[in-house]
Amino acid sequence: MTTVxxxxxxxxxxxxxxxIEDARRNxxxxxxxxxxCTRMELYVRFDHPIDDCHLEPLRTALxxxxxGIPIQHLLGTVFFRNHEFKTDARGLIPRPETEELAEWLTKNVTLPASARILDMGCGSGVLGLSLAADFPEADVTLVDVSPEALALARENAELTGITVTMVQSDLFSDLPEAPPFDLIVANLPYVPDAEELAPEVRHDPALALFGGADGMDLIRRxxxxxxxxxxxxxxxxLEIGHDQSTETEKLLRAASLTDVLTLKDLSGIPRFPIARKA
Incomplete structure (x- = not known):
């Protein structure tokens, strides 16, 4: 008899x-x-037998x-902010760093009534959908060049019941020029083309990862x-790579934006450039 x-x-x-890091938790x-069941509920089931109908799927997943298949892909879901979202190979796996950005924006940004928010390069949609939930009066638009990623984002919108507008576009090319936005967020591909990735990261779509020789091509555009x-x-x-803050800040100032600063993530890495339009 095999127990839990x-x-x-x-x-x-x-x-x-x-x-595999954090093997026990995985x-x-x-x-x-x-x-x-929940992970906590496992503690009261330690001596319970596991039926054969569960063992074979567990062995396959294990x-x-x-x-090196990401745990998020095996579970099919990930928690981000206050919601559970679908995740699979169509979009970048949501990272804890992006969750930090969403939390900072919610706590520190005051938006006008009926504000307009844009999530550029939305991927699975978790950032834009979370902001739509945090700013319920806002008109939120999610944009991505990948139809597969947008399909996943639509499924997440349906799953959470959050209403947003979705547009397939290469950055702003197919997005109407007016009206303007009160908040634009972007987690664009920023990995240099030649960078060696961890095995799990290689399961993310390349389109969502690589940003040219130095990772900055899309950010410059x-x-x-x-x-x-x-x-x-x-x-x-924005969310950027660990060594891209200096050039990104120069680009923000060159675009006549003000109050430029780069926030550090919980690991102390300069990760989130923030700026405002004068």
């Missing part, structure tokens, strides 16, 4: 041998997902996790046009 504790111990050892998540699309006093916020 047996499978947790054996699965954790298997993942550790394959170099195994707990896989078992809880299969048994349709093998995939050991091969985006900032001047974004500055033109802001209302007076409007906010621009």
């Amino acid at each position: 504790l047996d499978i947790l111990d054996k699965g954790t050892a298997y993942l550790e041998k394959r170099g 195994m707990q998540m896989l078992v809880a997902h299969q048994l349709d 093998k995939k996790r050991g091969e 985006f900032i001047p046009e974004a500055a033109k699309r802001l209302t007076p006093g409007g906010w621009l916020a």
Whole structure:
């Protein structure tokens, strides 16, 4: 008889041998997902037997996790801010850093009534949808060049019941020039083309990762046009790579934006350039 504790111990050892970080937590998540319970509920089920109907799917998921398939893809969902969203290979897996940006904006940005918000390069939609929930009176638009990513974002909008507008566009090329936006956010591809990625990150779509030789190609295109699309006093916020803050700040100032600063993430990395239109 295989118990919950047996499978947790054996699965954790298997993942550790394959170099998976936080192996115990990963195994707990896989078992809880299969048994349709929370990780905390596993503690009171340690001596419960696991039926054969659960063991085979668990073994399959465990093998995939050991091969480096992201845990988020195996579970099919991820929590971001106050909602559970779908995630799969169509869009970038939401990162905790992006959640930090969403929280900072919600706490520190005051928007006018009936504000307009743009999430450029929305991917799975978690940032734009979270801002739409945090600013319920705002008119929120999500834009991405990838039809697959937009399809995932639409599914997340339906899942959460959050109403937004979605547009397929290469940056601003197919987005009407008026009216302007009070807040524009963007988590654009910023990884240099030649950078070696961790195995799990390679499961994200390349279109959402790579931004040219130094990772800055799209950011250079985006900032001047974004500055033109802001209302007076409007906010621009980005997420960038660990060594891109100096050049990004120069681009923001060259676009005549003011109050330029780069916020650090919880790891102390300059991650979120913020600016306003005078």
